[in-house]
Amino acid sequence: MAANETHYTLALPVFDKPVKLLVVVAPYYKDIADNLVAGARATAAACGAEVEVIEVPGALEVPTAIALAERQAKFDGYVALGCVIRGETTHYDTVCNDSSRAISLLGLQGACIGNGILTVENRAQAEVRADPAGQNKGGGAAAAALHLVALSRKWATQTKGIGFRA
Template identity: 75%
Template sequence: MAVSETHHVLARPVFDAPVKLLIVVAPYYKDIADKLVAGARAEIEAAGGAWDLVEVPGALEVPTAIAIAERLSNFDGYVALGCVIRGETTHYETVCNDSSRALQLMGLQGACIGNGILTVENREQAVVRADADGQNKGGGAAAAALHLIALTRRWGTARKGVGFRPGVGEEIRLAGTGKEPGTA
């Protein structure tokens, strides 16, 4: 069982300026979600950060909520929380894979996300992973987001936006017209 294993844990990052994170949780298994949130909040507060919390219906909606916040708000990072317990159908694989893939893609675009969506075989595994006195995966997800925020601040300023950016000196022209956007 993974509880008896020991793992190296990075020292908590220190920030010169305040950090604000959005915790997005799918409370499908409310008792487990509450423990994950408690661990995340405690880790953020221990680093001197602030947090906001939103709930979404399920794990598949967590990445969408984070993507909306990344586009429309001013959070430094995000903590994705929830729990998916294997059932009798392949829906488990879909939810686990798609939510994880969406979070990873946003991370590759520069969003600082800690993934604390538990993917477990049974409720007992979830309880051990969610409990602050157990594996504290909510706190671990918050710590991951905080470390990514620290790297972002170390290496430069955060940039919003996704997709193609023209190189220095390149002009953006409307396809096929030879005209710049906004001109007649």
């Protein structure tokens, strides 16, 4: 069972310039969303990052909000948060797959995104994963975004020169 395994976690990055994260959360399950946000805020604070939180109606709107912010605002990175609990229809599969795919595509276009949208079978699984004192998936998503911001900044300072690659 994966819950009993130990995992390696990267140390949080250190920044010499301010970092601004946008946390986009779908609060459909408000208590779970609040725990995810609390975990994300705490992790961001540990790096000295500034956080702005916005709410959207559901998990499918999270990537759209991030895309709008990427085009129209000034954020270094993004944290996608929400929870999708399996129901009786295939809507669960659509929401899980489409929100994840859209977030991945934004990342491939250069946005620094940590995906903390939980996709679970039941509420109990969501509660454990969202709990900042438990699996802290909100904090993990913020850490992922912060690591990508650090990587982006590292490579942004390197110049490639002109001409052919050596």
